[in-house]
Amino acid sequence: MKKFRNEYTKETLILPIILIIIWYIVCDVFQLIPSFMFPGPTDVANSFVRLAVSGKLFKDVFDTLYKVLFGMLLASVVGITFGIILGWSKRLETLCKLVISILRPIPPIAWIPFSIIWFGIGIGPAVFIIFMGCVFPILISTIDGVHRTDPVLIEAAESFGASNSQMLTEVIVPSSLPYIVSGLKVAIGIALMCTISGEMIGSSSGIGYMILTSTSLFDTGSTVVGMLVIGIIGIIFDYIFTKIQERIFW
Amino acid sequence: MTFEVENVSKTFVSGDSDEEVIALKDINLTIETGEFVSFVGPSGCGKTTTLRIIEGFEKPTEGTVKDDGELVTGPSNQRGFIFQNYSLFPWLNVIDNVIFGLNINGKPEKESKKRAMEYLKTVGLEDFAERYPSELSGGMKQRVAIIRSLINDSKSLLMDETFSALDIQTKHKLQNQILKICKEQKKTIIFVTHDIDEAVYLSDRIVVFSRRPGMVKKIFEIKMDHPRDRQCQEFEDLVSEVIEMIGEVEED
Ligand SMILES: Nc1ncnc2c1ncn2[C@@H]1O[C@H](COP(=O)(O)OP(=O)(O)OP(=O)(O)O)[C@@H](O)[C@H]1O
Numbered sequence: 001m002k003k004f005r006n007e008y009t010k011e012t013l014i015l016p017i018i019l020i021i022i023w024y025i026v027c028d029v030f031q032l033i034p035s036f037m038f039p040g041p042t043d044v045a046n047s048f049v050r051l052a053v054s055g056k057l058f059k060d061v062f063d064t065l066y067k068v069l070f071g072m073l074l075a076s077v078v079g080i081t082f083g084i085i086l087g088w089s090k091r092l093e094t095l096c097k098l099v100i101s102i103l104r105p106i107p108p109i110a111w112i113p114f115s116i117i118w119f120g121i122g123i124g125p126a127v128f129i130i131f132m133g134c135v136f137p138i139l140i141s142t143i144d145g146v147h148r149t150d151p152v153l154i155e156a157a158e159s160f161g162a163s164n165s166q167m168l169t170e171v172i173v174p175s176s177l178p179y180i181v182s183g184l185k186v187a188i189g190i191a192l193m194c195t196i197s198g199e200m201i202g203s204s205s206g207i208g209y210m211i212l213t214s215t216s217l218f219d220t221g222s223t224v225v226g227m228l229v230i231g232i233i234g235i236i237f238d239y240i241f242t243k244i245q246e247r248i249f250w
Numbered sequence: 251m252t253f254e255v256e257n258v259s260k261t262f263v264s265g266d267s268d269e270e271v272i273a274l275k276d277i278n279l280t281i282e283t284g285e286f287v288s289f290v291g292p293s294g295c296g297k298t299t300t301l302r303i304i305e306g307f308e309k310p311t312e313g314t315v316k317d318d319g320e321l322v323t324g325p326s327n328q329r330g331f332i333f334q335n336y337s338l339f340p341w342l343n344v345i346d347n348v349i350f351g352l353n354i355n356g357k358p359e360k361e362s363k364k365r366a367m368e369y370l371k372t373v374g375l376e377d378f379a380e381r382y383p384s385e386l387s388g389g390m391k392q393r394v395a396i397i398r399s400l401i402n403d404s405k406s407l408l409m410d411e412t413f414s415a416l417d418i419q420t421k422h423k424l425q426n427q428i429l430k431i432c433k434e435q436k437k438t439i440i441f442v443t444h445d446i447d448e449a450v451y452l453s454d455r456i457v458v459f460s461r462r463p464g465m466v467k468k469i470f471e472i473k474m475d476h477p478r479d480r481q482c483q484e485f486e487d488l489v490s491e492v493i494e495m496i497g498e499v500e501e502d
């Protein structure tokens with residue numbers, strides 16, 4: 001079936017290298033842009049070394065990842081469970097349809113005020129926002145996966161005498177798995193975005209917080225380090241989910 | 251007596267246009283235990299629909315189907331069904347596909363796998379036990395689907411153009427195998443096919459369906475002993491007679 005290509009070859013390195021060279025020439029060699037406006041590669045490298053050596057970078061990365069994974073876990077449990085139930089029962093889906101359609105387009109950040117009122121400070125608000133951002137894509141793709149179960153497979157299982165619960169565990173769930181994983185892959189990107197935004201507003205830790213505070217201290221080097229780290233975490237998650245998809249797309 | 255199909259009619263209403271299609275009209279059939287019955291007729295005459303109603307996948311608009319005196323209300327593991335298209339579970343490898351029904355019915359896995367290997371051998375697929383359906387050819391998939399149903403020891407087997415995707419050697423081999431199973435285990439088999447040679451080779455009776463709306467046009471009874479000789483005059487005459495009957499139906 002479908003092949004998921006995710007190969008970073010030598011060619012994919014060409015453009016980043018060219019961009020870094022141009023960046024270096026513009027910012028460091030000719031100093032066309034003052035570093036409080038945008039740092040050069042040297043500033044970024046210095047900031048990186050400083051943050052890495054002090055251990056602050058790893059603490060912030062860990063902090064952010066912890067929230068992302070915790071929020072994702074909650075969203076997955078709720079999204080997958082309800083996705084299977086709603087996908088399975090036409091009546092329940094109809095019942096919930098409008099509520100889902102209204103809640104879904106609300107940007108997760110719009111929940112920030114309530115998240116602070118309800119969960120105060122600490123990781124609570126961030127986890128809640130991640131949850132709100134991730135639960136709908138997971139829910140929708142799970143429902144979609146259940147709907148796309150080949151009716152012939154359902155009938156085949158029926159002709160072997162499968163009970164309703166066996167139908168669920170032996171046919172519906174495995175057959176929706178590829179769609180569920182696609183939903184998770186989309187959700188993890190959203191989770192990263194939510195975390196960073198959340199950390200910039202209602203938090204005192206994590207990469208988002210680091211980005212914000214370092215900019216206000218004119219340490220734009222650290223800001224860029226934070227941004228690049230997010231990008232790299234994104235690539236890693238993407239790679240992991242692509243590997244999982246390769247395994248389960250038969 | 252196994253199947254009693256009484257006054258079965260089926261009208262499909264297509265969703266958006268409210269247009270009605272009368273697929274079957276007043277089908278009456280009685281099929282005895284251990285009998286091998288084929289359904290033949292032009293494309294679209296309702297053979298698959300009849301088979302699906304007998305299994306319980308589809309409810310008749312009118313009439314009833316009974317299996318051993320019991321009203322059919324839904325699918326059952328007493329009636330194996332082999333689909334026209336491939337119906338293997340793509341996330342299971344070949345052997346797990348074959349034992350799916352046994353697993354569902356709580357049979358011990360180790361024994362099931364041993365039996366599955368024996369069945370796989372009979373269709374020449376013992377080396378493919380660990381492969382996934384996407385790695386098999388169409389004919390191989392169909393062979394797996396066939397033994398997946400055979401292994402369950404259901405009282406009857408409903409087969410929809412099951413052998414049409416197979417090469418002639420495999421086809422003949424499986425035809426003999428199915429016949430043997432039907433006779434030894436007294437399984438009732440209903441077999442939909444477009445291959446008249448196949449129908450005459452296998453069947454105790456051949457039901458010819460008329461064009462839409464599907465009705466029973468004629469039933470041929472075949473008394474020849476098994477194994478039947480495809481070259482003999484009687485066989486060839488029967489084949490032409492059935493083909494002629496279908497031709498007549500086509501012109502109606
Ligand atoms: N689910 C359905 N909805 C609407 N019409 C249907 C449905 N299933 C079958 N039909 C119609 O019923 C008629 C009989 O179809 P059926 O599939 O039973 O024919 P068949 O004899 O098996 O044909 P073939 O030899 O081509 O397989 C056809 O006209 C078809 O269009």
Ligand SMILES: [Mg+2]
Nearest residue numbers: 297298334410
């Ligand atoms: Mg058909």
